[in-house]
Amino acid sequence: MATIAEVEALALDLPEKQRALLAAHLLDSLPSILEDEDEGVAEAIRRDAELDADPSRGISLEELDRKIAARRR
Known part of the structure; x- marks a missing residue:
């Protein structure tokens, strides 16, 4: 399995539009931080x-x- 440093290095080598798309996909995969009790x-x-x-x-x-x-x- 690749380490986070390896994944980051590969991601940073991507063209800007692909990095932005990857970032959007990663952010979408995380739970929302805005909750009612916030x-x-x-x-x-x-x-x-x-x-x-x-x-x-x-x-x-x-x-x-x-x-x-x-x-x-």
């Missing part, structure tokens, strides 16, 4: 409901970009 998912659902109830709470992509740029300074 606090991150619950937070996202809560925030989505808040935006549905009051769309003015959201910000534009441009404003988000400005805030991110400001934090980097």
Whole structure:
């Protein structure tokens, strides 16, 4: 049986499109990490409901970009 290092070396020799397809197949073969008890998912659902109830709470992509740029300074 091939070791992970051997498989990785072979995979890295593949053309980009084939590596991407292989990566997608490997990711699809794994169980989902998003579960109901995942606090991150619950937070996202809560925030989505808040935006549905009051769309003015959201910000534009441009404003988000400005805030991110400001934090980097």
